[in-house]
Each structure stands twice: as structure tokens, then as C-alpha cells.
Amino acid sequence: MGLRAKIGIAIAATAAVVAVLIGVLVHNRTVDAQFDLAAESIDGRLQSLVQDRAAGVDSGRAIVNPPDLPAPLKAAVQHGKRGVYLEPDGPKPHLWAATELDGDIIALKRPYLREQETLRSLDRVLWMAGIAGTALGCVVGLLVAHRLGRRLTASAGTAQRIAEGDLTARLPLGGKDEIAQLTTAVNTMADALAARLQAERDVTANIAHELRTPVAGLVAAAGLLPPSRPTELVQDRAQHVRGLMEDVLEVARLDARTEQADTELRALGAMGAGAAPGLAGGDGDGAARRAVDVRVLSDGLVETDPRRVERILVNLISNALRHGAAPVTVEVERGVLRVRDGGPGFPEALLAHGPQRFRTGGGSDGHGLGLGLTIASGQARVLGARLMFANPEGGGAEATLDLSGALRVGAESGQAEAEAGRADAEAGRAGAGAGRTEETAGGDGTDRDQGQDRDRGQNRGHGRTPSDRP
Numbered sequence: 001m002g003l004r005a006k007i008g009i010a011i012a013a014t015a016a017v018v019a020v021l022i023g024v025l026v027h028n029r030t031v032d033a034q035f036d037l038a039a040e041s042i043d044g045r046l047q048s049l050v051q052d053r054a055a056g057v058d059s060g061r062a063i064v065n066p067p068d069l070p071a072p073l074k075a076a077v078q079h080g081k082r083g084v085y086l087e088p089d090g091p092k093p094h095l096w097a098a099t100e101l102d103g104d105i106i107a108l109k110r111p112y113l114r115e116q117e118t119l120r121s122l123d124r125v126l127w128m129a130g131i132a133g134t135a136l137g138c139v140v141g142l143l144v145a146h147r148l149g150r151r152l153t154a155s156a157g158t159a160q161r162i163a164e165g166d167l168t169a170r171l172p173l174g175g176k177d178e179i180a181q182l183t184t185a186v187n188t189m190a191d192a193l194a195a196r197l198q199a200e201r202d203v204t205a206n207i208a209h210e211l212r213t214p215v216a217g218l219v220a221a222a223g224l225l226p227p228s229r230p231t232e233l234v235q236d237r238a239q240h241v242r243g244l245m246e247d248v249l250e251v252a253r254l255d256a257r258t259e260q261a262d263t264e265l266r267a268l269g270a271m272g273a274g275a276a277p278g279l280a281g282g283d284g285d286g287a288a289r290r291a292v293d294v295r296v297l298s299d300g301l302v303e304t305d306p307r308r309v310e311r312i313l314v315n316l317i318s319n320a321l322r323h324g325a326a327p328v329t330v331e332v333e334r335g336v337l338r339v340r341d342g343g344p345g346f347p348e349a350l351l352a353h354g355p356q357r358f359r360t361g362g363g364s365d366g367h368g369l370g371l372g373l374t375i376a377s378g379q380a381r382v383l384g385a386r387l388m389f390a391n392p393e394g395g396g397a398e399a400t401l402d403l404s405g406a407l408r409v410g411a412e413s414g415q416a417e418a419e420a421g422r423a424d425a426e427a428g429r430a431g432a433g434a435g436r437t438e439e440t441a442g443g444d445g446t447d448r449d450q451g452q453d454r455d456r457g458q459n460r461g462h463g464r465t466p467s468d469r470p
Helices: 003-054 071-078 113-163 178-223 229-255 268-279 287-291 306-323 348-353 372-383 415-430 450-461
Strands: 083-087 094-101 104-111 264-267 292-298 301-304 328-333 336-341 386-390 397-402 407-409
Touching: 003 083, 003 094, 003 104, 003 113, 071 083, 071 094, 113 178, 178 229, 229 372, 264 268, 264 306, 268 292, 268 306, 268 328, 301 306, 306 328, 306 336, 306 372, 306 397, 348 386, 372 386, 372 397
Parallel strands: 292 328
Antiparallel strands: 083 094, 094 104, 264 301, 301 407, 328 336, 336 397, 386 397
């Protein structure tokens, strides 16, 4: 039950209780007032009759020694008292007044129906007023609860947006109540968090930019070394540093939220099938491709950025190959891509909070900086897609890229286009690194030279994949 419902129910219940208490109080006071007024009237008439009878005047209205006199009143008269008694029993209530005169009981009796009808009318009015008051209290409670709930919901939504990376989200200020204090606290927290995260991002991006030229020189110098095993080690480490630097720059661009998707209509099955060969080594032996099983359950055409989709799939498959276990499968089902492996699964922190840069699950080899899945999540956000992580009940890990929103043509009607896309993908694989596109440091997506692509292909499978899970 939500807070709004609880507040509305509480106010409505309070209004109902107050209405009942007021109704009971008015009812009892009315009963007492009616009886006192009727008793005073009939007692006055009884005294007049007794005085007339004592003077020898018999008006004929008095009842002498009535046999149906109520027992409590009769007992009081026999003790020398004058009394008034309401007899509620029977089909018609009566009001009695009696006293003793010369050994006889002189009594008066009249119906009490008028007072009871008046009381019933009053009760009906009280019930209607109580129901109306409760309904009004319920409406007021719901309005108050809706206003408070709306402000609290806005606060929660803003906090969620901040948690998702929107550091410009703020709540409008207004009022002087506790909700206003919460609003101020949320905005203050957002300002402090935005400043801290922005400083962190600026430092990371500046370091990567400053290292770009020295690293490029290092890679170029390593390429001039004479062929030998030490030369291979130096070149491999230089490529690893360059890959790490470009990953950091890519994360900085994604954090800035300035990236735009360059969309085109492509078959999703062809993109899924073309991602695994990109993980093969520079020698083109296709080892990574043989380790990944691509299953197209139902194909479809999606309007998306194929370069970014490939980037996401390469990172997901690399993560599965490096930190998971066989079998590694890529499953295509209309607008959804799933990457599964048989490893130990994603860590609980990643499932709860999503991928975070420079935070890893430990990795089987102890390496990685947690950038691979972070980049995949950022690229999915640019595409307007959803990237979800889960550990299936049967074991292993599962990453799901949902591109259903970009689905344009069903698998049945677009089968010909999908087959053509697969043919293009096969032709592209024959050219290995000649035409593969990667994000440059500036984010313009220009083609790199063939040698650089071969080097980067090795890094995708090894040096650049984060230890996002143990």
C-alpha cells in the first residue's frame, strides 16, 4: 500500500471516528433534553390535577389507582414520592407521572411517540452529516496525500535520474514543510555528487588526453624494433596501453552524453554473426569465432547504429570468453540479443548496481579495470536500448541487449534482407581488418588502418576486457 493511500485512509478514518463521536454525543444530549422537557410538562400537569382534586374539582383527566402503573414508579409513590417514569416497553412508549393523595395513586399518562419520531429524524440527519463529513474528509485526505505523494515521487524520480547519471536533475524549491527540507537536501546532494563526479571524469579524461601523444609515439617506436620475442612483448604491452587509453576516452565521451547514433536498417542476425569473428587474433585463425555459437532463432530488421551494436557485442563476448566458461552462445530473437556463458555468473554488486568503471569483480586472471561492460552500457544508452545482466537459474551469466524499440520489419517479411545482410557479413569477414570501423579518440567513427585493426582485434579479446566478474 502506497503512502498516498495510507494518508487518505488515515484522514478518512479520523473523519469517520469524529463523525460517530459527535453523532453519539448529540443523540444522548437530545434524549436527555427531550425527557427533561416532557417530564417537567407532565409533572406540572399532575400537580395541577392533584390541587384540583384536593379542592373537590375532578376534571376527569386523572387516572386513579391504575392497574398498569409501572412497578418502579408504583414503588416510588408508595414510599411517598412523586415521580415521572418513561415506559419504553410495548408497541408504544408512554410517559407516566404519579403521586399519592388520600391513600389513592393519582397518575397521568401520555404517548411518547412524538419525541421518538423527532429522535429518529435527528439520527437520520446525523447519519447523513456523518457520511458527508467522512466523504469530504476522504476527498481532502486524498488531495493532501496526492500532493505530498507527488512531491515525494518527484524526489524519488530525481534521485533515480541522478543515480542513472543525469547530474543536471534537480527538484523545484517551494514551501517550508518537511518535504521542502527533503527537496533542499536532495538538490544539495546532487550538486555535491555532480561536482565530485565531474571532477573525477575531468581528471580521467585529461590524463587520457595527455597520454595520447606519448602512447602513440611508444607504439610507433615499438614497431621499429627488430623482430624478436622481447619486441613482441613490448609491442603487445604498448597496444594494451593504447587500448586502455582509448577505452578511458570512450567512457569520457559517453559520460558527456554528446554521442549520437548513426542509424541504418540492418539485419540483427547478421550483426550477431559478425561480432564473433572480430574477436579472432591478428592471424585470422578464427579461434574466438569457433568458441562462440551464434544462434538465430528469429531474425528481424532493426534501425540502429551497427558500429555501436558491434562494439557492445564484442565487449560482451570478450567478457564471456575471458571471465566465463564454455559454452558461450550469442542468441538472436527478433529485436533481442543474448550473450550467455557457463561460468560462475556476474557478481552481486554488478547485478544490483550495474557496471561501474574501475570496479571489477576480481576476474579469473586478476586483470581488468571494469571498462568493457561500462562501455557496453553507455553505448546501449546512446542507442536507446536496454542492456540487462542476470544469472540464470541453470548457472552461468546472461547479458541481454534489447533493441525491440528499433525493430522495423518482422523476421518473416524481412527474411530476404536478413539473408543479404548475412552474405555481406561473410564477405566482410574475408577482408578481416580492412574495413572494420572503430571509435576514434574523437568519437567520429573513422576507419583505422588495417594493421591497427589487427592489433586492436587482439586487444578486444584480451587486454581491453575488464574483470567485471570473478
